[in-house]
Amino acid sequence: MYRYDEFDAAFVRERTEQFSDQVKRRVAGELTEDQFRPLRLMNGLYLQLHAYMLRVAVPYGTLNSRQMHKLAHIARTYDRGYGHFTTRQNIQYNWPKLQDVPKILEELAEVEMHAIQTSGNCIRNVTTDQFAGAAHDEIIDPRPVAEIIRQWSSLHPEFSFLPRKFKIAITGAQQDRAAVKFHDIGLMANEKDGQVGWRVFVGGGLGRTPMVAKEINDFVPHEDLLAYLEAILRVYNLHGRRDNKYKARIKILVHETGIEQIREEVEAEFAQLKDGVLTLPQDELDRISTYFAAPPFAADADDVLDAEQHALENAQYAKFLKRNLFKHRQPGYTSITISLKSVGEVPGDASDAQMDAIAELAREFSFDELRVSHEQNLVLPHVKKSDVRAIYERLVEIGLAEGNAGLISDIIACPGLDYCALANARSIPIAQDIAKRFADRENEFGELKVKISGCINACGHHHVGHIGILGVEKKGTELYQITVGGDATEQAAVGNILGRGVTGDEVPDALEKLLNVYMDQRENADEPFLDAFRRLGEAPFKEALYG
Amino acid sequence: MKVITGNELLSGAVVYFYGKDRWGMDLQQAQIFEDKAPEVDELLAAAAKKDKVVSLEAIPVEKHDNQLVQTNRLREQIRANGPTVGTYGRQHLSEADYVSL
Numbered sequence: 001m002y003r004y005d006e007f008d009a010a011f012v013r014e015r016t017e018q019f020s021d022q023v024k025r026r027v028a029g030e031l032t033e034d035q036f037r038p039l040r041l042m043n044g045l046y047l048q049l050h051a052y053m054l055r056v057a058v059p060y061g062t063l064n065s066r067q068m069h070k071l072a073h074i075a076r077t078y079d080r081g082y083g084h085f086t087t088r089q090n091i092q093y094n095w096p097k098l099q100d101v102p103k104i105l106e107e108l109a110e111v112e113m114h115a116i117q118t119s120g121n122c123i124r125n126v127t128t129d130q131f132a133g134a135a136h137d138e139i140i141d142p143r144p145v146a147e148i149i150r151q152w153s154s155l156h157p158e159f160s161f162l163p164r165k166f167k168i169a170i171t172g173a174q175q176d177r178a179a180v181k182f183h184d185i186g187l188m189a190n191e192k193d194g195q196v197g198w199r200v201f202v203g204g205g206l207g208r209t210p211m212v213a214k215e216i217n218d219f220v221p222h223e224d225l226l227a228y229l230e231a232i233l234r235v236y237n238l239h240g241r242r243d244n245k246y247k248a249r250i251k252i253l254v255h256e257t258g259i260e261q262i263r264e265e266v267e268a269e270f271a272q273l274k275d276g277v278l279t280l281p282q283d284e285l286d287r288i289s290t291y292f293a294a295p296p297f298a299a300d301a302d303d304v305l306d307a308e309q310h311a312l313e314n315a316q317y318a319k320f321l322k323r324n325l326f327k328h329r330q331p332g333y334t335s336i337t338i339s340l341k342s343v344g345e346v347p348g349d350a351s352d353a354q355m356d357a358i359a360e361l362a363r364e365f366s367f368d369e370l371r372v373s374h375e376q377n378l379v380l381p382h383v384k385k386s387d388v389r390a391i392y393e394r395l396v397e398i399g400l401a402e403g404n405a406g407l408i409s410d411i412i413a414c415p416g417l418d419y420c421a422l423a424n425a426r427s428i429p430i431a432q433d434i435a436k437r438f439a440d441r442e443n444e445f446g447e448l449k450v451k452i453s454g455c456i457n458a459c460g461h462h463h464v465g466h467i468g469i470l471g472v473e474k475k476g477t478e479l480y481q482i483t484v485g486g487d488a489t490e491q492a493a494v495g496n497i498l499g500r501g502v503t504g505d506e507v508p509d510a511l512e513k514l515l516n517v518y519m520d521q522r523e524n525a526d527e528p529f530l531d532a533f534r535r536l537g538e539a540p541f542k543e544a545l546y547g
Numbered sequence: 548m549k550v551i552t553g554n555e556l557l558s559g560a561v562v563y564f565y566g567k568d569r570w571g572m573d574l575q576q577a578q579i580f581e582d583k584a585p586e587v588d589e590l591l592a593a594a595a596k597k598d599k600v601v602s603l604e605a606i607p608v609e610k611h612d613n614q615l616v617q618t619n620r621l622r623e624q625i626r627a628n629g630p631t632v633g634t635y636g637r638q639h640l641s642e643a644d645y646v647s648l
């Protein structure tokens with residue numbers, strides 16, 4: 001895992017001191033709210049419906065046990081004993097008090113964490129595959145490049161006041177688990193002539209105008225990547241619209257200008273930057289890569305799960321084994337998804353005690369490593385197969401042993417109207433109702449991604465849910481629009497809206513109707529919901545829902 | 548009918564204007580204004596100037612049985628009662644449940 005150098009440590013410390021002073025001045029009345037708001041947002045501090053909300057960065061979703069213990073400690077000491085893990089691979093605290101925030105930031109700095117670049121019109125924290133460095137299907141571990149992007153983008157003076165926020169996602173695997181085509185820039189590892197480089201996608205996004213990113217370059221070598229990214233950012237910074245915040249994202253620029261012209265302009269800018277100071281020397285890449293070297297795997301780890309007997313005896317454990325293990329590149333090892341979607345609970349929430357227990361699991365069983373996934377779960381990336389049973393039992397003790405990864409109850413839900421000042425409708429209770437309704441049958445439905453947002457900003461990724469649910473407000477009541485057929489993977493698709501909204505109470509029934517169509521018309525049990533939808537088209541689903 | 552509401556600076560807690568520079572967490576104690584009462588804008592401007600309550604707004608309310616004051620939007624009900632999920636309740640002001648500003 002990356003360790004701060006003196007430069008990193010100094011700038012995080014300075015930023016914490018600056019913010020501490022800004023808070024003092026705000027409380028003393030020397031700064032007005034209008035002056036203070038942009039300053040607090042630059043430090044991840046929002047004001048929500050009930051209280052402040054602090055968003056803490058977890059760069060590319062990687063944590064060690066010390067950091068997780070610290071997050072637990074902050075939840076216990078300054079908040080209400082829990083934190084909310086988000087689709088941006090971050091954690092949010094919902095109840096901090098303004099005077100405590102400088103102390104929280106100091107505590108975070110002790111473990112090399114901060115809240116910088118979690119808000120505002122800058123390059124946000126880069127996100128990646130939660131199985132990076134562990135996945136069996138990886139061409140290259142994306143974390144060294146993600147870290148280099150973090151260093152390049154952190155407090156980048158030229159890109160601190162972009163037209164709008166800017167999100168970069170990167171994956172080194174063939175299967176995209178980081179939704180790269182729905183980010184402002186998406187990077188996918190690519191092999192060409194025996195060399196590994198990056199396919200670059202630009203102009204993806206969700207929100208009010210969902211767009212699938214377009215490929216701007218099919219191969220950028222490592223050494224040129226920063227110069228190429230900088231070229232894209234320059235073109236965006238120059239031409240991105242600043243007059244209308246709904247048209248300010250790069251997706252609109254790409255859409256309105258056309259990818260060919262954007263490519264030309266980026267290439268022209270790149271020609272100027274290429275072979276300059278941004279060229280990444282191989283020895284620097286190698287140096288950063290050593291931080292992410294594979295842990296000392298046991299070469300002779302037993303490659304079979306001791307599971308069969310236990311699984312026969314325990315259906316819950318069998319389900320956990322089937323759903324929550326992910327194939328590791330090292331024989332004898334596996335990655336484990338710890339679902340933060342226990343049926344009836346708030347998606348993504350973890351208590352301080354749960355965070356502490358998970359930190360201990362990482363220390364004991366996973367070379368001190370943890371990941372946050374964009375699906376709002378946690379991951380133990382490097383676990384010996386022979387330890388799976390012991391880990392499972394420990395997860396049962398803390399109520400986080402749900403074997404539902406990728407199933408209908410593994411829902412992404414934004415905070416919605418229960419917390420969010422921008423919301424039109426609640427998301428969390430809808431997620432809870434769906435999970436409760438379908439949990440006993442979810443195995444039959446197989447892979448099914450339900451995603452819920454409380455407004456069109458789409459923080460809950462509803463556009464790319466196999467079934468997406470969008471909360472709207474009509475005459476003071478909550479209504480939910482249902483979309484079908486979205487896909488966040490490399491086969492990226494935005495879901496189709498099926499028709500008028502339904503009330504919150506009607507959502508589980510509506511899903512039941514959609515699922516009945518799927519169960520009746522699927523070719524066989526191996527045809528997933530999304531494939532069936534692609535084959536059948538929206539008509540039968542629409543018919544079932546609206547007659 | 549309207550009441551004036553916002554979030555208290557230090558805690559972020561939802562507060563209502565009780566009258567005479569007093570703000571507190573209890574909607575029932577909020578001063579009620581007629582819809583077009585001219586002093587609402589003046590009070591909002593004065594509160595904005597003091598800058599100790601932020602996200603200021605005048606929100607519509609209804610009175611039932613001459614007693615209970617209710618907001619008619621779900622958003623305001625959630626602000627007045629806390630999230631509908633979990634058992635967290637509301638954010639509390641740092642000291643008592645009202646502040647003089």
Ligand code: HEM
Nearest residue numbers: 046086087088205206207208249414415420422457458459
């Ligand atoms: C303080 C609460 C939040 C606020 C005020 C907020 C605000 C917004 C806004 C305004 C947008 C639309 C941006 C645009 O299209 O230009 C957006 C998009 C998004 N937010 Fe949030 N959000 C909040 C919470 C969250 C949470 C909890 C998550 C993670 C679970 C999240 C993840 C995202 C994602 C993934 C998108 C869409 C991707 C994109 O197009 O950028 N946000 N948010």
Ligand code: SF4
Nearest residue numbers: 414420423454455459
């Ligand atoms: S989608 Fe809307 S309601 Fe949900 S967190 Fe984002 S801004 Fe808030």
